[in-house]
Amino acid sequence: MTPTPLDPMDLAGIDDLLSDEEKAVRGTVRTFLDRRVEPFVADWFERGEVDDVRGLTQELGALGLLGMHLEGYGCAGMSAVDYGLACLELEATDSGIRSLVSVQGSLAMFAIHRWGTEEHKQRWLPLMATGEAIGCFGLTEPDHGSDPASMRTRARRDGDDWVLDGSKMWITNGSIADVAVVWANAGEEHGGIRGFVVPTDTAGFSAPEIKHKLSLRASVTSELVLDGVRLPAEAVFPEVRGLKGPLSCLSEARYGIVWGSLGAARSSLDTARRYSIEREQFGRPLAGFQLTQQKLADMALELVKGQLLALHLGRRKDAGTLRPEQVSLGKLNNIREAIEICRTSRTILGANGISLEYPVIRHMNNLESVLTYEGTVEMHTLVVGQAMTGQQAFR
The missing domain is CATH 2.40.110.10 (Butyryl-CoA Dehydrogenase, subunit A, domain 2)
Known part of the structure; x- marks a missing residue:
């Protein structure tokens, strides 16, 4: 039996753990982004402005990405893993595009879907699912x-x-x-x-x-x-009181970040890997130097571990057994490792790493925000610490 060629960006063969449907979802999102966003996003980032953001939102809605993990009211009703894979591809293009989708679906739509009245749901969710309402x-x-x-x-x-x-x-x-x-x-x-x-x-x-x-x-x-x-x-939301309401929404959004941050990391690592093969120094490719290979191997290892953790949490979410503390564990690890992958990738590109001709500095800057929003490293550390010790150390 001839072994399948090794994919340098899937060294552990994680794709074997995905169903054909999950791969199809991922592929559909990637194809859309390659056509609609990738050619323009560096310019949007440089100008600080997304062209026709309403039109883009409606196209994302037509693809079924807005509130895609919610049931009814025009939402796609897809799995948590499907949603996670979509977040990964969205953030591999740009964290801002993933934020547009996750704030729409996992915060605003989820809040109305989970806590709103039937009138709230009927009025807003169908329009938000299509992107007609933001x-x-x-x-x-x-x-x-x-x-x-x-x-x-x-x-x-x-x-x-x-x-x-x-x-x-x-x-x-x-x-x-x-x-x-x-x-x-x-x-x-x-x-x-x-x-x-x-x-x-x-x-x-x-x-x-x-x-x-x-x-x-x-x-x-x-x-x-x-x-x-x-x-x-x-x-007013009629039944929920206290922090239970907003924290339930934040847990949904944090789950998307567990996956999404890996997209920025994957994009940066793949850029660095390709660059190291093409760029020559001292008469040979950068990829031929031991220290470069160590950087690439270490980054690949952390990416694999983050992907396995995200997939495991996604399977738990689909099974209804995912706990908020486990989402904190995933957010804490994956964003911390993702930003380090982006920073290390930047060093392989040298001065070219700060140019928007490559996506690395853009991902790196974006992840500085993702590192602290939806719960800082410090707060998620204390959530995990409380889960381990039973002691609350927030104050």
Whole structure:
């Protein structure tokens, strides 16, 4: 029997663990990105602006990628592993494109799907699944990121209405969103932290775009300002109270990062591998030097381990046995190793590594944001530490 040729980017043969359907999903996403995004994304990053972002969102919706792991309401109802593979391919193109998809599906749509009323679901989810409506998720505040329980955004009752005042910061999709899921403190008498579905054309709502970023430049990032935003009684999520609501959404988004960060790592590693074979120094290819091969081997090893961990967590999610602590374990490991792969890949490219002619510096800069959003390394370390010891060390 003739052995299958070894794929240098799949040294462990992880593809053998995927079904034909899962490979088909991955291939469909890759084909779309190669045509629609790859030729333009370096320019978008350099300009800090995505051309026709609404059109792109609708194309992503037509492909079934928006809320793809949710059931009903026009969503594709695909598996967690399918979703993870899509996130990997999206982030192999650019973290900002993966963020667009994951904030739409795993934060805004998931929040409405899991906690909203039937009216919320019927009104918003079909439009969001097609990309006709864009959503954002307002939790982080200017002074409160890792400690959302201390949020200052307030919701008060005024007759039958709710009135929201406050601000949110670093909100993906904010200034292009049609609907925002906003978390606010309603006071103990009304259940503490509550979630609200806020149409962005509501009086008092504004979303100034954040400029001067050196990371996630191919992504819309905004502040949300809520100045006496008046909402009807039915705008609130009726049952969920406290941090359970937003944390359940964050766990969904973090799962996508477990996979997505590996896409940036894979792209950088493959770029470095190809470059090392083509680039000559001292009369032979860079790939022929032991120190270069050590870098490539170490990076490949960490990529393989991250892929196996992501796939294992995906299978657990599909089986209904995935715990938030396990998502933290995956996010902590995979983003930390992914950013190190990007940095090491940059060294193999030398000065060329800082050029947008290659994707490495773009991935590296993007992952500086992914490293700290949806939970910093420190916070996920303490989640894992608490799971191991039973001792809470956050304060």
